[in-house]
Amino acid sequence: TGTLHTDTRPAVTGDLAARLRAVRAATVALVADLTPEDCGAQSMPDASPAKWHLAHTTWFFETFVLDGPRPPFHALFNSYYQALGRPFARDRRGLLTRPALAEVLDWRTSVDARLDRLLADAAAPAIASPGTAPRHAGPDATLPRPPATPEVANRLALVELGLRHEEQHQELIVTDVKHLLFQNPLLPAWKPAPPWAANRSALPARPPRRWIARPAGLARIGHDGHGFAFDNEGPSHRVFLEAHELASHCTTAGEFLAFVEAGGYDDPRWWLAEGWDLARRADWRHPLYWLPPGMQTETGCANSVGRPHAGWREFTLHGARPLDLDAPVCHLSYYEADAYARWAGARLPTEAEWEAAARADPAAFADLEGAVWQWTASAYAPYPGYQPAAGAVGEYNGKFMVGQQVLRGGSVVTPPGHVNSSYRNFFPASARWQFSGLRLARNSAN
Amino acid sequence: TGTLHTDTRPAVTGDLAARLRAVRAATVALVADLTPEDCGAQSMPDASPAKWHLAHTTWFFETFVLDGPRPPFHALFNSYYQALGRPFARDRRGLLTRPALAEVLDWRTSVDARLDRLLADAAAPAIASPGTAPRHAGPDATLPRPPATPEVANRLALVELGLRHEEQHQELIVTDVKHLLFQNPLLPAWKPAPPWAANRSALPARPPRRWIARPAGLARIGHDGHGFAFDNEGPSHRVFLEAHELASHCTTAGEFLAFVEAGGYDDPRWWLAEGWDLARRADWRHPLYWLPPGMQTETGCANSVGRPHAGWREFTLHGARPLDLDAPVCHLSYYEADAYARWAGARLPTEAEWEAAARADPAAFADLEGAVWQWTASAYAPYPGYQPAAGAVGEYNGKFMVGQQVLRGGSVVTPPGHVNSSYRNFFPASARWQFSGLRLARNSAN
Amino acid sequence: TGTLHTDTRPAVTGDLAARLRAVRAATVALVADLTPEDCGAQSMPDASPAKWHLAHTTWFFETFVLDGPRPPFHALFNSYYQALGRPFARDRRGLLTRPALAEVLDWRTSVDARLDRLLADAAAPAIASPGTAPRHAGPDATLPRPPATPEVANRLALVELGLRHEEQHQELIVTDVKHLLFQNPLLPAWKPAPPWAANRSALPARPPRRWIARPAGLARIGHDGHGFAFDNEGPSHRVFLEAHELASHCTTAGEFLAFVEAGGYDDPRWWLAEGWDLARRADWRHPLYWLPPGMQTETGCANSVGRPHAGWREFTLHGARPLDLDAPVCHLSYYEADAYARWAGARLPTEAEWEAAARADPAAFADLEGAVWQWTASAYAPYPGYQPAAGAVGEYNGKFMVGQQVLRGGSVVTPPGHVNSSYRNFFPASARWQFSGLRLARNSAN
Amino acid sequence: TGTLHTDTRPAVTGDLAARLRAVRAATVALVADLTPEDCGAQSMPDASPAKWHLAHTTWFFETFVLDGPRPPFHALFNSYYQALGRPFARDRRGLLTRPALAEVLDWRTSVDARLDRLLADAAAPAIASPGTAPRHAGPDATLPRPPATPEVANRLALVELGLRHEEQHQELIVTDVKHLLFQNPLLPAWKPAPPWAANRSALPARPPRRWIARPAGLARIGHDGHGFAFDNEGPSHRVFLEAHELASHCTTAGEFLAFVEAGGYDDPRWWLAEGWDLARRADWRHPLYWLPPGMQTETGCANSVGRPHAGWREFTLHGARPLDLDAPVCHLSYYEADAYARWAGARLPTEAEWEAAARADPAAFADLEGAVWQWTASAYAPYPGYQPAAGAVGEYNGKFMVGQQVLRGGSVVTPPGHVNSSYRNFFPASARWQFSGLRLARNSAN
């Protein structure tokens, strides 16, 4: 699955207004091939309609950057910011047929114009050199030092945050629409078939998989405050790591298929109790979107490059395709990733192990970014000294620091440049509809 | 709430092809003011998206009249005919974003053309005199006797059935879209505000409500087989009725409001146990769509004619409106209708009482047809000697003869001419989203 | 399954006090072989613990006959009488570990003593000639005419009602404990193995099954007011019945097995839609308590008389037993009874058909009473002119007159003498844990 | 709430057989005041009947120490060891009325005798000096060195594990029965009223609460392998801790009441999103078992010592009591503990912070053990190098290392001596029915 994103953004150090225009346009471009129905439906409580994402990201700018909460849309598109009033029920977003898609796009245009004006007003030379804010993290990271008043600086920081927020929702549009289309027995394609060969030849050549040793010792992880980061990425702090080894690549579909074919889904030895129970209840027998040999579907299956496995197919954004055994395995829950690792005599890395390795020796690893999100053994929790931003926007990340696992690395549908080595994604252990796979780790023999 | 239907149909005794074209066009006209999202969303398992109704009625013709079950749409738009294969899950119809609304409309056009050809081929003079079939009921009721082969006759009967089926779904489109729009905090209107005064002056003048005595004795009810009827309307048969009285009118919103304001929803004396429990659980405090005084909504409320009650409003197809106290009360569950009747010292009529009165003395009653569906005390059950049609189409009515209550009379959103005095509508006692009210009955003092 | 009841009651026309003592003692005797745990657990929301039944029947006397609602037990053992305050949640009765079984039995003793005193006080000679009340039905049926004041007469009528109520709960104790024991993988027996042969030889010899014709015409059904009846049995009234035929016997397990083995549970043609969906969801493949050949259980299976089918067993009050093919099939839902009838080319009788036949020609039928409850095609509804008793006790029957089907006839676990030809039992169509079977009916060919 | 446990065990270093006898007897003594119904009922899926605990702990010895899985009880009392076959459904344990309590106690006696014999056979002198095993952790920790064969050694280690396992279930019996009794509107007491004053004067005098500074640096946590430990307590390993401060005491009920009265349960600012949603849904307004002023209950409320708050009561093992404001607050979910900490301008400690402090400076802290379990900010996860035991017994702890939070310290109902500074308890963040409270932490100002 090649990326859906057209990266038309100026360099990261470029002009904020231009970057903003590019990101906003990319979101709209993303849904160009979808019908209003595709954009309106909600396949499960965890997913949102694409139209809702288009509106919510706009609400974010209107609410935090421009005017504060405003009727009538505030009542519909606040996601979870309790400080701003009771949000509309998350599991009913698919019922918001009004405003229509066209109205939402009009709203976007109007907000974009207001943002443009705001940025033009905010001392133009000042915002030409963003990203130099010395202090850690968060909203104020892109502030130019000298001229901006604190109020203006804060606004600009919130624009930057809104831009990053919009990028996050771009990925969610892809994951949510993919999940939606999969509910249809016709297994419809979002996009026409891509030039697979071209896409794959663009992938870096893969050296054979190997274990890379990492020594025991103190490491420093977390964002250091230079340039933009979400608040949950900091503060930078020390952790002690025991000696361990990390796989040079993410686990591939072919490797995971061996687990499936060895009866891995039927053997409780490999599974955490909670995962075993869920897998029974939901009748999981392979990763989400895999189509086992012999499964009847309404659609055919085009040829592909790569090494397809006789019979297995997978549902992709381009419809059903032969399973590509060399690609990183994807759409796993934490439970499946963890079970696989145990079966393979290994384990999942902690997020500290992952980040320390990615900082110290990025050249040694493949699939570090942009392949699949990699489940880590770490529960999502605040770093020592963590402080959410003040006010409603502080609900962005900090409210979710229990009951979820951290994922690292970014996926093929993460907007380019969105992720760095301190970026922390997080989902419940049961989530499968993200582009989530794994990288193995193991303790060093001693 | 004025009717949404434009009755452009030729006279009932007219040409079948012309009637079919008119009905099919009316369905499409019905959704003309809706967006694709409005047509695609499903507000609850009991309701279906308008697009689904548009497709399902087309599937009905394709499957039963033209070709039999055909991929790819058969897998999506079979409602419940088990004999034709496992239907797509009813509660997930809102997830079928493909085919898009435009594709469904194209499909309709293509099926309409094939139906036109079929009817043209089927001896034109023969079908000029429908409605003369002597035998009871069902699909074959409109058959011309002499020329048509049995195969052709059966096809034509199925066309007639498909037409009536389509009319039923027209009403469901209205009820289901109304329910959907009500889920939106903005309480959007489907239709622009109607000329209320004009509509209301068109209603027959109401004499004061009175009790009409009905004597004890044998009565004959059920369809006698002349002209079209659904199979569940027959056979005609005798019932013995004790002496009783029926109200000359349906209960009005104003009368029902007295029950609400007397604490009727808080007093278990009036309620069946099942209804009481449900009303507690679902926090029912008034009929569905009523908006109590002081309730905050995003929308204003236009003036109205009639006698509005200070403060109470109701959600209509035209948005929130002052509650019209003189209109028949509507959107009641059976439990509420029954509780009201008990509070009023009366009861609901049986369907035999209703039908016998409507046949014997229609002039004595108002609101007999086209006002609100009237809950009866009768559970939906087969009449003595009932036989469903052979084959899959026999699943149309007979499969549902348990656990539901019969409603009689038709509503403002029932297509004109669709209902007669033997027509049996049926819904679970908990259903509120139909245009359902009540007429009182009571035992004769003796 | 022989009866569990020891009928030690004096003749029905005998002394009320003696009858009361006998019935109260029979309830306690019923649970003599059960442990306190057996008496305390609740297997599903529809069932109640035996201890709860023991307490609730006592509460009934205390509340309606003696003192009115009294703390502390009123808060626990009111079943559903909303007029007396909010009952304890029905589905949580198994959590009421206090009062302990022993305390409940003590309470029973104390209430029995108070009832004894009450009856002794109420003019002894007067109550020696009960059952002569001329008026219809209900509480006052057993009143002696001359001496009793209305207040005393009403008390005595409530004693009679309490006695009949207690008999109803005796049957429920059996059905609920049977269901409870079946949840245990050990399939424990309630009672030691019975002398099967003896029991069976006591059954009346069965003539071959045949159809008994019943003519069209007016019939009178409903209780006429002589002697005790529950309020829902009256008033007596006329119904018109079309000509039909009734089976001379109830359907047997062997006959039903033919349906099972013919794939009846896998063929939607026979099933009402609601039943088909439930049967899929709950994976019904045969009547409740049947154990298919090859099913592993922890327990053995003693020999039996009768004609056992190779391999099929059933769970009984005496543990797992070979399925007796000649016994009436039992533990069917309405859906299964109805599906069987349709498969057999017949239908279920209405309750009016059943009662008219039982009154007119009882000698022609076997299994009329005391075999299995027989599902009828009639929904439970009030008879014309029905009036529940005044006050809280009026909630006894009338509150449930929607959404249930009527059963007629009584079962092997119904207390002897409890049922007559106007007795109306009622349960939801999904209920299987009662001793419920069927008798076939069919329309007369004409 | 004084302890329920009678600590009749010989010194920890004493004779294994004697310790075993004492622990087994203590379990039986625990339920002496309960009825069979009290022991049989299950108040929620997370809790188990006391009888089930009595049986399951016995099953543990029979299965892991004596004979392996054996019919008939293995099918009933396996908790979650998938390697031994599919366990009986956890949420239906209350339906296992057979075996009766008396049979379970008989089974206990028989297993105790077999264990006694086993221990007598296993070289008596050898087992006189347990606790000297040099290697880390787990089952083999109590092995005597010289004489025991590995097979015998392993058995003895499993006896020790079974003993500790039994102690864990002793606490669960208390928590589960307390929860059960609370479901009863009568709020019955388990135990007669205790001599409160005596109990309280036995508590160590409390110095005023203060913050205790803890420096940044490497710390070693985890069990070092000397003496018994559960496998999840090791291996010992290093962690880096930033400078922080810990409260000298657990938070008291009085302190928590200030949060309640300040509207803490109505203010989303303090709550994690998941907790806020659950608190709304479940209508939490104070800790579990607290009874607000004015709440009607059937029971009175005896006097108490300590500082009761006007009006607030709490449900205890002795019935409803005035809330003791000086006792540690108890029966909190993680969400409530975390919300309180945020409101108080602090946070919860990590388990590493807790353990490092408890090891380094136990004298500085009150309530370290035996007061309330203290929620930590740490998700339950394996320590670096963690290896579960081989075979089925390895499912004991390792299977649950996702989705739960660690608690430290032990409670008033934890058996004396059961907990040490490396002990890790774990429950889902939503759990309230354990004796769970909190100790505050905060980052050092720098």
Ligand SMILES: [Fe+3]
């Ligand atoms: Fe967002």
Ligand SMILES: [Fe+3]
């Ligand atoms: Fe239809």
Ligand SMILES: [Fe+3]
């Ligand atoms: Fe009762």
Ligand SMILES: [Fe+3]
């Ligand atoms: Fe255990």
